[in-house]
Amino acid sequence: MAQAEDEREAARRAQILQGAARAFAHKGYHATTVKDIAAESGLAPGTLYLYFEGKRAILLGFLEYALDAAQTHVESLGAVPLEAALAQFLAERFVMLGQHAGIVKVLMAEAMFDEELQAQLRELLTVRVGNLIGGLLEHYGGERLSPTQRLTAVRTMQAAVIGWGVLLPGIGAELPGDADESARHLASLLTRGIDDILKGAQQDG
Amino acid sequence: MAQAEDEREAARRAQILQGAARAFAHKGYHATTVKDIAAESGLAPGTLYLYFEGKRAILLGFLEYALDAAQTHVESLGAVPLEAALAQFLAERFVMLGQHAGIVKVLMAEAMFDEELQAQLRELLTVRVGNLIGGLLEHYGGERLSPTQRLTAVRTMQAAVIGWGVLLPGIGAELPGDADESARHLASLLTRGIDDILKGAQQDG
Amino acid sequence: MAQAEDEREAARRAQILQGAARAFAHKGYHATTVKDIAAESGLAPGTLYLYFEGKRAILLGFLEYALDAAQTHVESLGAVPLEAALAQFLAERFVMLGQHAGIVKVLMAEAMFDEELQAQLRELLTVRVGNLIGGLLEHYGGERLSPTQRLTAVRTMQAAVIGWGVLLPGIGAELPGDADESARHLASLLTRGIDDILKGAQQDG
Amino acid sequence: MAQAEDEREAARRAQILQGAARAFAHKGYHATTVKDIAAESGLAPGTLYLYFEGKRAILLGFLEYALDAAQTHVESLGAVPLEAALAQFLAERFVMLGQHAGIVKVLMAEAMFDEELQAQLRELLTVRVGNLIGGLLEHYGGERLSPTQRLTAVRTMQAAVIGWGVLLPGIGAELPGDADESARHLASLLTRGIDDILKGAQQDG
DNA sequence: CATGAATGAGGGTTCATTCAT
DNA sequence: AATGAATGAACCCTCATTCAT
Numbered sequence: 001m002a003q004a005e006d007e008r009e010a011a012r013r014a015q016i017l018q019g020a021a022r023a024f025a026h027k028g029y030h031a032t033t034v035k036d037i038a039a040e041s042g043l044a045p046g047t048l049y050l051y052f053e054g055k056r057a058i059l060l061g062f063l064e065y066a067l068d069a070a071q072t073h074v075e076s077l078g079a080v081p082l083e084a085a086l087a088q089f090l091a092e093r094f095v096m097l098g099q100h101a102g103i104v105k106v107l108m109a110e111a112m113f114d115e116e117l118q119a120q121l122r123e124l125l126t127v128r129v130g131n132l133i134g135g136l137l138e139h140y141g142g143e144r145l146s147p148t149q150r151l152t153a154v155r156t157m158q159a160a161v162i163g164w165g166v167l168l169p170g171i172g173a174e175l176p177g178d179a180d181e182s183a184r185h186l187a188s189l190l191t192r193g194i195d196d197i198l199k200g201a202q203q204d205g
Numbered sequence: 206m207a208q209a210e211d212e213r214e215a216a217r218r219a220q221i222l223q224g225a226a227r228a229f230a231h232k233g234y235h236a237t238t239v240k241d242i243a244a245e246s247g248l249a250p251g252t253l254y255l256y257f258e259g260k261r262a263i264l265l266g267f268l269e270y271a272l273d274a275a276q277t278h279v280e281s282l283g284a285v286p287l288e289a290a291l292a293q294f295l296a297e298r299f300v301m302l303g304q305h306a307g308i309v310k311v312l313m314a315e316a317m318f319d320e321e322l323q324a325q326l327r328e329l330l331t332v333r334v335g336n337l338i339g340g341l342l343e344h345y346g347g348e349r350l351s352p353t354q355r356l357t358a359v360r361t362m363q364a365a366v367i368g369w370g371v372l373l374p375g376i377g378a379e380l381p382g383d384a385d386e387s388a389r390h391l392a393s394l395l396t397r398g399i400d401d402i403l404k405g406a407q408q409d410g
Numbered sequence: 411m412a413q414a415e416d417e418r419e420a421a422r423r424a425q426i427l428q429g430a431a432r433a434f435a436h437k438g439y440h441a442t443t444v445k446d447i448a449a450e451s452g453l454a455p456g457t458l459y460l461y462f463e464g465k466r467a468i469l470l471g472f473l474e475y476a477l478d479a480a481q482t483h484v485e486s487l488g489a490v491p492l493e494a495a496l497a498q499f500l501a502e503r504f505v506m507l508g509q510h511a512g513i514v515k516v517l518m519a520e521a522m523f524d525e526e527l528q529a530q531l532r533e534l535l536t537v538r539v540g541n542l543i544g545g546l547l548e549h550y551g552g553e554r555l556s557p558t559q560r561l562t563a564v565r566t567m568q569a570a571v572i573g574w575g576v577l578l579p580g581i582g583a584e585l586p587g588d589a590d591e592s593a594r595h596l597a598s599l600l601t602r603g604i605d606d607i608l609k610g611a612q613q614d615g
Numbered sequence: 616m617a618q619a620e621d622e623r624e625a626a627r628r629a630q631i632l633q634g635a636a637r638a639f640a641h642k643g644y645h646a647t648t649v650k651d652i653a654a655e656s657g658l659a660p661g662t663l664y665l666y667f668e669g670k671r672a673i674l675l676g677f678l679e680y681a682l683d684a685a686q687t688h689v690e691s692l693g694a695v696p697l698e699a700a701l702a703q704f705l706a707e708r709f710v711m712l713g714q715h716a717g718i719v720k721v722l723m724a725e726a727m728f729d730e731e732l733q734a735q736l737r738e739l740l741t742v743r744v745g746n747l748i749g750g751l752l753e754h755y756g757g758e759r760l761s762p763t764q765r766l767t768a769v770r771t772m773q774a775a776v777i778g779w780g781v782l783l784p785g786i787g788a789e790l791p792g793d794a795d796e797s798a799r800h801l802a803s804l805l806t807r808g809i810d811d812i813l814k815g816a817q818q819d820g
Numbered sequence: 821c822a823t824g825a826a827t828g829a830g831g832g833t834t835c836a837t838t839c840a841t
Numbered sequence: 842a843a844t845g846a847a848t849g850a851a852c853c854c855t856c857a858t859t860c861a862t
Contacts, residue, residue: 028318030235034836035845044844046838055836109314113233163368213825239853249827251855260853418846438728440645444832454848456834465832519724523643573778649857650824659823661859670857 013051013061016041020058025102029059029110059110062103063120082140083191086157089136091183093161098179108162125158133157160186218256218266221246225263230307234264234315264315267308268325287345288396291362294341296388298366303384313367330363338362365391423461423471426451430468435512439469439520469520472513473530493601495546496567501593503571508589518572535568543567570596628666628676631656635673640717644674644725674725677718678735698806700751701772706798708776713794723777740773748772775801 019041023032034055038045052058097104111117133154224246228237239260243250257263302309316322338359429451433442444465448455462468507514521527543564634656638647649670653660667673712719726732748769 031318033834038845045836046845047843049837050842105317109317112310112314113236159365159368161368163364163366217825238851250853251828252826254854255825422846441728443830455832456849457847459833460846515727519727522720522724523646569778570774571778573774573776648855653824660857661823661825662821664858665821 009051016043016048016051016058017061017065019043021062021100021103024059024106029106059106060117060120062107063117063124082136083187085136085139086191087184087187089132090161090187091180094179094183097161125162130154130158157190160190214256221248221253221256221263222266222270224248226267226305226308229264229311234311264311265322265325267312268322268329287341288392290341290344291396292389292392294337295362295366295392296385299384299388302366330367335359335363362395365395419461426453426458426461426468427471427475429453431472431510431513434469434516439516469516470527470530472517473527473534492546493597495549496601497590497594497597499542499546500567500571500597501590504589504593507571535572540564540568567600570600624666631658631663631666631673632676632680634658636677636715636718639674639721644721674721675732675735677722678732678739697751698802700754701806702799702802704747704751705776705802706795709794709798712776740777745769745773772805775805 016037019039020032020037023036023040026032027036034045034048037055037058038048041048048058052061107117107121111121134150137150137153221242224244225237225242228241228245231237232241239250239253242260242263243253246253253263257266312322312326316326339355342355342358426447429449430442430447433446433450436442437446444455444458447465447468448458451458458468462471517527517531521531544560547560547563631652634654635647635652638651638655641647642651649660649663652670652673653663656663663673667676722732722736726736749765752765752768
């Protein structure tokens with residue numbers, strides 16, 4: 001009984017989040033009214049408040065999804081070369097960002113001035129994605145980098161991924177080619193730089 | 206007479222923009238009321254409307270400053286090596302972004318769902334900053350890159366600059382070291398990648 | 411269901427219009443705030459916007475009533491002499507104007523400098539009431555009047571009705587006696603003039 | 616000295632009233648800002664307050680002119696027949712109303728809900744113009760009318776003049792012909808009615 | 821005397837939230 | 842559980858009025 005209720009509640013929450021995603025993607029957080037979200041969800045405004053504490057709670061609700069979606073596995077990379085691994089990683093990021101562009105844009109925009117949201121996004125992007133990239137580097141000899149070099153490399157990729165995948169589209173700058181092509185080019189550019197650093201670090205050591 | 210009036214008007218506009226920058230930086234655009242801006246500017250709410258058409262016009266007013274500030278000269282680079290030129294360029298960007306972090310954050314956040322602002326920012330970031338980076342590349346033999354490679358390199362730096370300077374701080378991720386150090390590290394990383402590409406392109410040619 | 415909803419909506423609109431009528435009658439359109447109307451209607455300010463697009467739409471809402479109320483039938487006059495018919499017609503106008511004095515005053519006052527309202531009132535007063543009076547005249551041989559004479563007669567009655575019923579009360583000039591008595595006297599005055607014209611026209615013909 | 620000052624002050628007041636008349640005529644009282652009046656007067660907003668207590672005082676200022684302009688002489692009518700006298704009287708009214716249509720419209724509209732203005736207009740229209748019409752009637756044997764008949768006749772003409780000259784134009788209803796022609800037609804219509812009443816009253820007496 | 825920049829109270833309106841049905 | 846009509850606080854903006862120059 002409680003099981004079925006939980007499922008129904010989860011379904012409703014998902015229904016609302018999907019409606020909100022469509023609504024937010026179009027007009028952003030502030031220009032979207034609760035009525036808009038309700039209409040897009042096929043529910044009445046009042047119903048939303050049975051599943052979320054308010055409009056802002058719906059926004060925060062997206063992070064649960066995002067946090068789950070960020071759980072990608074590094075282990076499966078195996079013996080793939082760094083550049084190919086990076087390209088695959090970046091392509092996955094870009095595809096995901098492209099699929100959830102609206103939500104991501106809204107989250108980024110709102111997080112800029114919302115400390116709670118900011119903290120959650122930092123957890124998501126700095127810790128989890130950071131760990132992914134860090135794992136990637138370590139997989140390829142990154143342990144030879146100085147802590148600062150390593151952090152720089154991680155941050156650069158974070159910045160590139162976010163800047164490339166979120167901000168440039170956010171201001172309407174077109175990317176060259178599709179997600180895969182973008183990922184390959186970016187991976188190529190970054191790999192050579194990283195590879196070079198790695199070699200340099202090796203020689204230094 | 207008209208001269209003095211123009212100066213006074215310019216001074217008032219600057220006074221308001223500075224007040225608005227402080228107000229926006231703290232709470233973002235939507236949470237900041239016109240009364241807040243007025244209080245932070247030391248003026249009455251009604252006075253703002255003598256110098257700007259409305260709250261949104263104040264936001265757009267920042268872009269004039271930004272567009273002017275983006276007018277940096279590449280010519281002065283002379284015989285500096287690519288990495289040093291990049292580092293200097295990036296450091297200037299980071300310093301500027303750091304000084305105007307609040308405004309930049311607000312502009313980015315609002316541009317995500319505001320077509321007019323988006324167009325203006327695209328002009329600023331894609332065209333002007335893009336030209337700067339493009340000029341930098343050409344200065345160092347970028348004409349040997351294929352159009353896609355060249356665009357990728359430009360976009361990467363744009364993305365890195367934006368992502369690094371705006372987004373990571375935007376979500377509260379601290380940069381390693383100060384602006385100069387960040388710039389050096391990032392320049393190093395990018396230069397080697399680009400340099401490698403240039404060499405490869407040269408060999409191909 | 412939809413039936414009940416329509417009725418409830420109509421009732422709310424009527425409730426608001428009545429509240430607005432009381433508020434406007436007291437202070438006029440501009441001095442009446444939306445809050446006043448809401449208070450007089452027993453509703454919250456925001457509720458008004460569920461039924462009208464804004465303050466001005468409430469004003470325009472009165473015209474629907476007025477346009478309906480103007481749908482009086484001339485056919486029912488039968489063989490009544492002109493003077494009696496006129497007296498009855500005028501008395502009906504005066505009673506209606508007296509009942510809705512506040513609204514009429516507001517509408518007239520606002521229409522003076524509001525083209526849309528002016529157009530609607532013209533439709534109401536010129537076309538509909540004009541047709542009524544015209545029908546009255548034709549019922550009594552007005553076809554023998556020249557177009558200019560006929561228009562003059564119609565305009566005179568319109569002017570008298572409006573001036574008498576709206577303007578004199580508007581400036582606080584008391585009418586002699588009650589509406590019926592006023593109507594009889596005015597009808598007498600006008601009839602003899604018209605009758606005389608009709609006779610003259612007949613002789614000319 | 617004081618003489619010259621008074622003249623200058625009177626000239627400034629006139630200058631402002633003329634500017635206000637132009638401004639009000641176009642947009643009405645409420646839609647006209649003090650800045651509009653100042654611009655139309657060729658003065659600065661602050662200057663108006665040296666000659667009038669405020670915006671409303673400027674409106675009231677019109678009545679001084681109007682009260683003076685209403686001082687027309689009945690004595691000069693001499694032996695002119697009633698219809699001609701009426702036609703002349705009406706024509707003069709219509710011309711005056713046409714010349715000052717904007718002001719008159721504003722005054723009428725505002726008087727509807729402004730007790731002080733209403734009192735002044737009542738003095739102007741009821742007493743002075745009423746006396747003019749009453750004088751006209753007496754000049755032609757109106758003393759034989761009963762008080763109610765007399766008041767009806769006076770009111771009818773007042774209503775007709777005001778309704779015709781102010782309200783119909785106010786709602787954009789076109790008058791047939793020019794002021795003179797309108798006056799002749801209206802005079803004809805009214806005269807026959809009044810004349811008939813007078814004859815009837817004579818026979819009754 | 822004249823100015824017009826500055827003021828700030830008060831307006832119309834929106835929309836997140838509530839609660840009787 | 843679901844509804845959506847009702848709410849009212851708070852927003853952006855206007856403009857009559859003031860006063861330092």
